[in-house]
Amino acid sequence: MTIRTLMIQGTTSDAGKSLLVTALGRWLHRQGVRVAPFKPQNMALNSAVTVEGGEIGRAQAVQAQACGVVPHTDMNPVLLKPNTDIGAQVIIHGQAIGTMDARGYHDYKPVARAAVLDAYHRLAARHEFVLVEGAGSPAEINLRAGDIANMGFAEAVDCPVILIADIDRGGVFAHLVGTLALLSETERARVTGLVINRFRGDPALLDSGLEWLERHTGKPVLGVLPYLQGLHLEAEDALPPPSALRAGTVDDRLRVLVPALPRISNHTDFDPLRLHPSVVLHYVGPGARIEPCDLIVLPGSKSVRTDLDWLRAQGWDAAIARHLRYGGKLIGICGGFQMLGRAIHDPHGLESAPGSSPGLGLLDMETTLAPHKQLRNVTGELAWDGAAVSGYEIHAGISTGPALRHPAMQLGHGPDGARSADDQIFGTYVHGLFDAPSACQTLLDWAGVESSAPFDYPALREQAFDRLAETVEAHLQADWLRRLLLSTSA
Structure with a gap:
């Protein structure tokens, strides 16, 4: 397996895949590494325009900013934009090619797979490191045939996988163990470590559970990321939850x-x-x-x-x-x-x-x-x-x-x-x-507006990227991060 490409997969949607790719991308960028994000297939209605006039998922454009690189269509070669409950506009290499239902897209998958692999190889040739984000969960067995979004891609390019799970929603051990159980033997072997996301409280309370998890799965827990209050990271697709009231009263805003x-x-x-x-x-x-x-x-x-x-x-x-x-x-x-x-x-x-x-x-x-x-x-x-x-x-x-x-x-x-x-x-x-x-x-x-304090949204976004980089540096295993960095000079 090449280690100059690392794929982040999640046990569920919104487990923290985008967050970890963004965090590691900014951390590697701060170490002087030429790193780029990549998502083989994205389904989202939030999108962005690249310099060459193509359309990609908004999350990959944000990750590119965190990595200090210009967003490019190679970073998200397949984008699906739902326009009904059963159909979506299909965008390949940044350009819309038509609308398909699920069955039509399944038949189109071989073409989409070729687009994914072509884009990945071009991106890898231009950068020292590629951070890949999966979609949904690799344990969705009904979508395994022809998969290009999760393990199907990882096996095609022979890259290691990190599995992340969200403890804030509950059931984190079941999510991790269950996901691994539903993978094939070769897919499980590809998972090199586990990360737990959004933990609140004293990490020592998790120690016994983490020890059991490592014994039961044979996979190391690379770290436990804390719940980051007040962190803003642009959503891939879902609407944000109702925002908490900030200082001041509603009447003066x-x-x-x-x-x-x-x-x-x-x-x-x-x-x-x-x-x-x-x-x-x-x-x-x-x-x-x-x-x-x-x-x-x-x-x-x-x-x-x-x-x-x-x-x-x-x-x-x-x-x-x-x-x-x-x-x-x-x-x-x-x-x-x-x-x-x-x-x-x-x-x-x-x-x-x-x-x-x-x-x-x-x-x-x-x-x-x-x-x-x-x-x-x-x-x-x-x-x-x-x-x-x-x-x-x-x-x-x-x-x-x-x-x-x-x-x-x-x-x-x-x-x-x-x-x-x-x-x-x-x-x-x-x-x-x-x-x-x-x-x-x-x-x-x-x-x-009656009165308005100066507000710099781009600066806030940059602060979030740096905060994420500092979080992974503080909470992921130092030895693993060092190996990750050394691999870019291989």
């Missing part, structure tokens, strides 16, 4: 609501607001009311017409109209921007059945979905005060109409988005809108 659409995409757009000390942000789920607030943000969607129908079924279109009548502000991002217009047309059936749907009619424009998806990183400035903006576009829609004569911002390639004549509505195709501190501050001022 800007109240922001985001409808949690069934196919919400790139909700990491809202992390800078969710963490901002002058903002209280809530996601509004099905069956809930849109309460009085200062700002509503309509998010991106992987199935805009279907999500718009769902929004209407919740009665939220009437709530948004009432919000505007009372002077509230409204932002639409990507799919949310398309919803603000008079109509959305999907003549090719790219997201759902071919046809057209009425929009909310708040901006004088229409959107038509086209087969070619727009993928690009952008920089520019807000139209009304010149605040710097940077972000990325991921959309198949082309919007036209008089509303676009009053753009929201000026980008390097031209104007983007629209602002309403009454200055209550702001729409844009740009994701990452709130990441840049200056743009975030301008938009909060526009939305009515």
